[in-house]
Amino acid sequence: MLGTGYLGATHAACMAELGHNALGVDVDAKKIEELSQGRVPFHEPGLPEVLSRNIEAGRLSFSTSYEDAAKFATVHFLGVGTPQSKDGLGADLSYVYSVIENLVPLLEGDHLILGKSTVPVGTAEKLQELADSLTKPGSSVEIAWNPEFLREGFAVKDTLTPDRIVVGVNTHREHSKAEDVSREVYAKAIANDTPFIVTNLPTAELVKVAANAFLATKISFINAVSEVCEVAGADITQLAEAIGKDDRIGPKFLRAGLGFGGGCLPKDIRAFIAHAEELGVGQALNFLREVDDVNLRRRQRVVDLARSTAGGNLEGRKVAMLGAAFKPDSDDIRDSPALEVAAHMASEGAQVTVFDPYAMKNAQQKFPELSYAENTADALRGADVVVLGTEWKEFKELDPQAAAKLVNQRNMIDARNVLPLDKWRDAEWTVISLGRA
Ligand code: UGA
Numbered sequence: 001m002l003g004t005g006y007l008g009a010t011h012a013a014c015m016a017e018l019g020h021n022a023l024g025v026d027v028d029a030k031k032i033e034e035l036s037q038g039r040v041p042f043h044e045p046g047l048p049e050v051l052s053r054n055i056e057a058g059r060l061s062f063s064t065s066y067e068d069a070a071k072f073a074t075v076h077f078l079g080v081g082t083p084q085s086k087d088g089l090g091a092d093l094s095y096v097y098s099v100i101e102n103l104v105p106l107l108e109g110d111h112l113i114l115g116k117s118t119v120p121v122g123t124a125e126k127l128q129e130l131a132d133s134l135t136k137p138g139s140s141v142e143i144a145w146n147p148e149f150l151r152e153g154f155a156v157k158d159t160l161t162p163d164r165i166v167v168g169v170n171t172h173r174e175h176s177k178a179e180d181v182s183r184e185v186y187a188k189a190i191a192n193d194t195p196f197i198v199t200n201l202p203t204a205e206l207v208k209v210a211a212n213a214f215l216a217t218k219i220s221f222i223n224a225v226s227e228v229c230e231v232a233g234a235d236i237t238q239l240a241e242a243i244g245k246d247d248r249i250g251p252k253f254l255r256a257g258l259g260f261g262g263g264c265l266p267k268d269i270r271a272f273i274a275h276a277e278e279l280g281v282g283q284a285l286n287f288l289r290e291v292d293d294v295n296l297r298r299r300q301r302v303v304d305l306a307r308s309t310a311g312g313n314l315e316g317r318k319v320a321m322l323g324a325a326f327k328p329d330s331d332d333i334r335d336s337p338a339l340e341v342a343a344h345m346a347s348e349g350a351q352v353t354v355f356d357p358y359a360m361k362n363a364q365q366k367f368p369e370l371s372y373a374e375n376t377a378d379a380l381r382g383a384d385v386v387v388l389g390t391e392w393k394e395f396k397e398l399d400p401q402a403a404a405k406l407v408n409q410r411n412m413i414d415a416r417n418v419l420p421l422d423k424w425r426d427a428e429w430t431v432i433s434l435g436r437a
Helices: 006-017 029-036 047-056 066-072 094-106 123-134 155-160 178-185 187-191 201-232 236-244 265-278 282-309 337-347 360-366 376-380 400-406 421-426
Strands: 022-025 060-063 075-078 110-115 140-145 165-169 196-200 318-322 351-355 385-388 411-414 430-433
Touching: 006 022, 006 047, 006 060, 006 075, 006 155, 022 029, 022 066, 029 060, 047 060, 047 155, 066 094, 075 094, 094 110, 094 123, 110 123, 110 178, 123 140, 123 201, 140 178, 140 201, 165 178, 165 201, 178 187, 178 196, 196 201, 201 236, 201 265, 201 282, 265 282, 282 337, 282 385, 282 411, 282 430, 318 337, 318 376, 337 351, 337 385, 351 360, 351 376, 376 400, 400 421, 421 430
Parallel strands: 022 060, 075 110, 110 140, 165 196, 318 351, 318 385, 385 411, 411 430
Antiparallel strands: 140 165
């Protein structure tokens, strides 16, 4: 497994859990050191147990050496990051190219590289050309694409029992082994009737971005309707429940609120837009710009609500931000809506105190200008406005009576639409939520 970030560390550990011998390789020596000792460098429920169990069983190890990877395996998964590039909307593919440049010249015999990273359509074909130019005489390296659909917080379950496996193979290649080898690797899941979809390379690459674009669109759809609910006096949570009963629509990903963040949805839709433009079909994905705009508007809306709740000016006002992770059960703060709102309010002069059950260290590193509390009660103490920015269980279950004793003023902005409004209003809180009357 080349790359041991969120995806790679989970995939390596789960491949070992399925009975394979796995080696995780990364250029980050600190990460490899931690993983080797059975420590997961991020918060993911269930992963520490799978990691330690398989290290102890001798099926899983880690290394910083590509030589080790070349000698260890004939099947290589590529799972390095493809972040948004610094100078535009597109994806930065430098880590992906670097894996091929470093690994392929070392390979002897017949090898298969299964790409898992989210890449623009056409990348796998270019990587195959590059690999062909670097392959040792007498050896062969085939590149296929096997996108990953795991969700943070459910990464182990999604990897061990995925809802589908997609493998894109190069249809022009003679003697392609990609399908047969993938069937062996995923034999257990296939035996359990997991749909196994074999397709060409561009389709596999597009399946991944299309899935994330659809999810993002679904969230922005409900958030756009929630903007209308706010002025019309309607309730977005009841509306979502009602439309979700139609199984053509479905209830999932219809939670209105502060919108989507994280390391995937925002950058994937932007990369999709940018690449469609390069391909000359930019118009087809113009709606995704609106999806992005609706999403970012929610963050601005929460800042505006906090300001008006504070009497029109945030200067010197105390704000408690409950949540820093981009979603609960994760310590990932990449493009976190809660933190962006916190930073924005601080830039307007508010004294913002943040608390998150797991993401404090990451948040402090990225936003040292914010204050951080030891626990929820500390964050609430003396607050003029409270913002619920990430729907952790402990925030959803907060006791409004107890919270009332800590704050300066009982103002709650429920930016995730998760609080029982009646209970909070009975305790004489002013609760503002996004799209609920
Ligand atoms: C997402 C996809 O769900 C995975 O299938 C995909 O594999 C992954 O990206 C990836 O590309 O690697 P993830 O980023 O872990 O997974 O998070 P999601 O559970 O999709 O949530 C994304 C964001 O949407 C979060 O900020 C969440 O709070 C928000 N969200 C989600 C809503 O605002 N409303 C909803 O109804 C659902």
